[in-house]
Amino acid sequence: MAGNNRHIILRWFVIGLFALLGLRLFHIQIIDRSYQRAAENNVLRYEVQHPPRGEIYDRNGDFLAQSVASYDLMVVPRNIPREEGFDTVALARIAGVAPEQLTQSLQAAKNYSHSRASVVVRQLSTEAKLLFDEGNFDGFYTLFRTQRSYPRKIAGNLLGYIGQVNDKIIERNPYYSRGDYIGYSGIESAYEELLRGEKGEKVSIVDVRGTIKGPYQEGHYDKPALSGTPITTTIDAPLQELAEELMQGKVGSVIALEPSTGEILVMVSSPTYDPDELMGRDRGNNYVKMLNNPRQPLFNRAVMSSYPPGSTFKLVNALIGLEEGVVTPARRYPCEGGYHVGRGVKCHDHRSPLNLKDAVSNSCNAYFCYVFRDILDNPTRGGIMKGGYDNWEKYVRSFGFGQKLGSDFASERGGFVPTADFYNDYYPKWNSLTVISMAIGQGELGCSPLQMANLAAIIANRGYYYIPHVVKHIEGRDSLDNRFYERHYTMVSEKHFEPVIDGMWGTVHREIGTAGVAYVKGLDICGKTGTAQNPHGKDHSTFLAFAPKDNPQIAISVYVENGGFGSSVAAPIASLLIEKYLTGEVARPELVKYIKNMDIAYPNYSNKK
Amino acid sequence: MKGNDKLGWAKIDWKTILVFVVLVFIGWLNIYAAVYNEALAGGFSLSSKYGMQLIWIGISTIAALVILLIDDIYYHQLAYPAYAVMLIVLLLTLVVGHKVNGARSWLVVGPISIQPAEFMKVATALSLARFMSEYNFSLSKPRGVVGVGVILFIPIAIILLQNDMGSALVYCSFLLMLFREGLNPWVYYALFLVVGLFVGSFILSPTALLIGLVVLFVVSQFFSNRNPKESVTFVASVGLVSLVLYGLSWLGQWGLNYYHSLLAASLIMLVPALIYAYREKLSTIYLYATMFGSSLLFLGAVDYVFNDVLQLHQQKRILDLLGIESDLKGWGYNVHQSKIAIGSGGFWGKGFLDGTQTKYDFIPEQSTDFIFCTVGEEWGFVGSVVVLALFATLIIRLMKMGERQQEPFRRVYCYGVAGIFLFHTIINIGMTIGLMPVIGIPLPMFSYGGSSLLAFTILFFIAVRLDSQNSSIGSTYKFY
Structure with a gap:
């Protein structure tokens, strides 16, 4: 019964199978680098760190424009728990918007990308941010931004106003990306490059649910945001x-x-005009009102x-x-x-x-x-x-x-x-x-x-x-x-x-x-x-x-x-x-x-x- | 020395045991890495998965020692009783078992859950060895084939009733042993042909598949008959006729595409080929012609069943199993993430405990079915190849072990064990790198789970025990 060469055939069969696995491993581990990138996309989240915009002072050192803390509510639609979803009404209340508006911007975020972050609600106050943190909304997180505040409420045209960059600006200047602010007139525009500072980047590791697990490589690839340069004006x-x-x-x-x-x-x-009117949630309305004001x-x-x-x-x-x-x-x-x-x-x-x-x-x-x-x-x-x-x-x-x-x-x-x-x-x-x-x-x-x-x-x-x-x-x-x-x-x-x-x-x-x-x-x-x-x-x-x-x-x-x-x-x-x-x-x-x-x-x- | 060997351990194959133990050790390290979590890294906990696995390693060690102490005669004697008892346990599981992932395959006894199907493999391997070593047994006799079939069929049927497809498929692994024992090679040719045609029908164009079939049978005929002239003539005439048909179709606007022309040509040319076979008395031509016809019918049937019988979700599942359609969110998700983890390991790997994909839960089932991801990601190509080499060494040594046995009982058993290890290893690792369909079976010694570790330990050490008491040439056989 044993007098055949079948055991040799079998041995080569076994070796052949393992060689096949080895070749495949060689291909996906060494030849094809796309898995490397995919792995990084999986676990690395690149978060932009927005620097506070430089303050503007008058000639005597009084504030004309200040930067105050503000938070953008962000979402990565993929990371919202699929079955349970989230409490739309509660989140809307915290963010201070109507639930319909929240649903709408969430849909817009989904249309943009499932795996990339989008802004859902802008400019949450620090109090709202703290409430949000208690709420534990999977898939959402807040991003530190600063917001302009003009304590003296003077010199609207002189100081100018800032607003989100439009597509044209993004195309012309690679520094800016969607949702960034730029000075559109006055000093804000003239000294934009000084005032804006330099955006930073934080690379974090996230798990499959999008929860941040810590800095990547002990923060080796992080780039701190450089605060905007304060400017003292000649204004009295x-x-x-x-x-x-x-x-x-x-x-x-x-x-x-x-x-x-x-x-x-x-x-x-x-x-x-009061420059504060061109900041915050009512900015859009106020801006249109000003545009339509015949006295311009x-x-x-x-x-x-x-x-x-x-x-x-x-x-x-x-x-x-x-x-x-x-x-x-x-x-x-x-x-x-x-x-x-x-x-x-x-x-x-x-x-x-x-x-x-x-x-x-x-x-x-x-x-x-x-x-x-x-x-x-x-x-x-x-x-x-x-x-x-x-x-x-x-x-x-x-x-x-x-x-x-x-x-x-x-x-x-x-x-x-x-x-x-x-x-x-x-x-x-x-x-x-x-x-x-x-x-x-x-x-x-x-x-x-x-x-x-x-x-x-x-x-x-x-x-x-x-x-x-x-x-x-x-x-x-x-x-x-x-x-x-x-x-x-x-x-x-x-x-x-x-x-x-x-x-x-x-x-x-x-x-x-x-x-x-x-x-x-x-x-x-x-x-x-x-x-x-x-x-x-x-x-x-x-x-x-x-x-x-x-x-x-x-x-x-x-x-x-x-x-x-x-x-x-x-x-x-x-x-x-x-x-x-x-x-x-x-x-x-x-x-x-x-x-x-x-x-x-x-x-x-x-x-x- | 010989007189002192009361335990019969003098001839134990320590080298093979070493390979086995190294695999167990590496397997445990990877379970540790897969469930490792920096937040919980404070202490070593026996209630964690790696702790539990360590307990199972202890239990398995004791089992291995006991096995090595039992005289081999008992394995022969206990084969059928064990088979019967395990069948009863399997049936019991069918009634009172726990459902996990849709399969009723777990038996819960107090604090531990066991999977009886794992141990059924041991009983089946022993029973087959005993049955096939009986006097007068022959695989060329219908009685022998039917007997083997029955021993295999009963557990397969019960496990299928448990809805545990993967564990049932494992019984295919005995085909390795059966081949060694002389099962008709045509069974294997047919098997490869069917599997090849099935997979081919999804990943190849009909024309390519048809050309492949024609070439396959013509080449086979050439090897049977060693007459190149007839083979070349046949291929040339099929090609010529198909081109003529295609040309005529183009002129006459019949609407035949090249596939149809080729199909018609190959069928037409079968007629002169069969006449030739009759005249020259070449019986193999009938055989290949029949197989060609059956293959075409089989392809038609696959086509019909897939498109007209199966529902959409079943179709998708098959396509995903074959790795053709990748729904990255659904069925393809596991394999996709698994490939990312392994692929991102690169040459040297990311280092022990530094695998990001496994650590942050991107791989489902990462300590059980997809444990190889941890190997691939953290130890890279180098580590993966080492693990592959260890498995290949283990399996080949088991086969060599079988080969040196004097008695069929020992040989059949060793080959049975080798087949089981081979099947599990190739299917499991193949699955994690997208080469094999997703069949949920554990990677021996690596996947987390007490039943599977213990079952593989028992399987392996019985083989070692049988080998250590292998009778020397010329001595009387124990097992007749």
Whole structure:
């Protein structure tokens, strides 16, 4: 019976079978690495660690924006117990949302991915998070985030707002992923890369139910989140607060600078909003409300709007005239109710003739028409067409008009200074009379409030400016961007500023001046009113000032849309702010009250669309 | 020395025992790793799975010693009584047993649960050995085959009634021993053919399967007859006719695809082949032609039953068993996770107690049916191959042990044991790496469970005991 070779066949059969197993093992353990990845996907959970966003302080170290703890409720749908499910009502109550809403976002999470985490409810408070932890909801967990809080509730447009990144941003910038926040405007946007910090990552081991069992490799692959860098702004919070108070009910802008540095002390775009409204659960609703508000609170007028500068621009023409030698401080021009050449320009009733200083104080239209035409038609420059106009334009641009100043606001716009070609396109033939409106800051000229405040700073500095900026100090850095330390000189030399400044002093201090209302004893405020005609209704009220006359501490521009005369709204506001800044208090509470309660009609901003 | 050997231990095969003991030890380490939990790592607990398994290892050690002390004559004498008693216990289990995973296969006695089917294997192996060593027994006689069939069939039937498919299939393992004892090879050819066709019908295209069949039988005929000319002629003419048919079909727009053409061609060419066989008196051609026809019928039947008789969930289960359709959440989940665990072990493995997949419960049944995952993940390819090699060594040594026996009783028993170990090992490990269908049977000495460890110990040590008392050449046989 044993006399056969079957036992040998069997032995090879056994060896063959084991070899088969060995080959298969060789394949799945050594050749095919996909099992390695699958195993990691099974047990490793990569959790993003969101750093707290950097705080924003005012120039005195008070909080403008803070980061407070907040938690996002996350879910990995796969890990919800299949049979028992979870108590929807209880979880909804803890999260503070309607059960239907919870069910809905859970469905959305499932549609996105069964095995990857999605946010179900955003921004749970710490109390809600603690309640959740007691509840033991399998499949859900909370993720630490921070939320912005704005304790002073001021400077909405200045600070800007943050929001979740959209798909476009994610595509452009690999740093961001779904659900991240990014600054969309103001400082939040300008200093996004500093404020956001650096996201970290925590690699944990999870079991089959998704319960975290501990760090992977003792945290060797973890990357801690780096907190955002705190930023100290140049803003003077109490002053900003007063400015916003004074601007309430009005549309327009206030900007105050420190002339010696270009630091922005105040930046108001009115109407403003409480930045907290753009945080938290109601953000969506509030945002839509703001978008639909015809007065456009989200539009940062301070850097984005383009207003006719009005009479404040006469200062520029006066300075150019002096530098070009077409006018001297002593030169007088008559004014018989206006400038009566060509279409003519009207003027208010005042004594005549006036010298340059008085013309500035009194804001005589005719005087600056003479000066402006002499600049353009100056024969030594070859007349208006041969370079006279271009020469004037060059002067104007040296004051920072017609281009972005290069501040730290990404949304800054440059206003408009027409070129000769601009007129060539419009008129087959034109001359200095065609553009005469620009003599008094009307016509095609457009300036942002920031540029006007910058003009005040230039005059205060007698001829130069620093690029206005809102950041004073970045933690861990010795200095700011170099461009903020560079003096930008105008084409007008220092000596020509004195007569103009004398005129501005007169505006406030002399009987002939247009803004006696701005006078504050001992502060030596120098100013210039503007009453800008515009096609949209009542004149805009504007005022440009600095103080004190010698060694100026503050330069300011106030622009109130449809506010009427420069002296009626803008000048008192500027005066009050200067007073507050230089003396630390306001001694004229009635004026504050009067300005606050002033009622200005804005027919253009009614809900007609 | 010989005179002192009262116990008859002088000829014990210590080397094979060593292999067995090493496997038990490695198996226990892996159970420890599979249930190891850092949170509970504080103390060694006898109530944990590894503690319980240690107790069972102790019990098995005592059993092994007792077995080695009993004279081999008793195994021969007790074979039938043990078989009868175990049948009664099996029947009892059918009535009062506990249901686990749908199978009523557990008997609970006080604090311990035992699985009688595990011990039935021992009784069956002994009974087969005794029956097949009887005087005048021959596997070429119908009486012999029927007797073996009956001894196998009764336990299989009862275990199937318990709804324990896996334990019933284990009885296929005696086919190894039966082959050694001279069962007609055609049984095996037919078996391989049926299994091959069944699996093939799911994983191969009909055309490939048909070409495979034609080639298989033509090659077989060539080996039977050693005449290359006739084989080549047949293959060439089938190919030619099929192409002609296909071409005609294309011209005449009959709508025959190549499979149909080939099927028709091979059937048509059977006619001249049979005429040739009649003339040349080549009986093997009839045989292969019949097998070819039966295979086609079988394929048709599989097709019909699968598509028209079975319900959707049954179809899915078969496909999953064959590893064709992977529902990763349902049936395929276990195997998928098991492959991930083993595959992620890489070359050197993740290290003892450092397997993430097993530690964090991704593998179901990780201390029982899927214990090999722990080996694969923590010890890598190196460790897996070592374990495979140990099992192969054990089985081959058992077969060699059988081969050196003078008496059929000892040989048949050793081969029976080798077959059982082989079947369990190949099916279990094959299952964890997706090579074999998911049949829930334990990996010998590795899977957690007292019944299976004790049963394998008894099986193995009886073989060792029989071998140690193997009569020398020329001496009188004990077992006739």
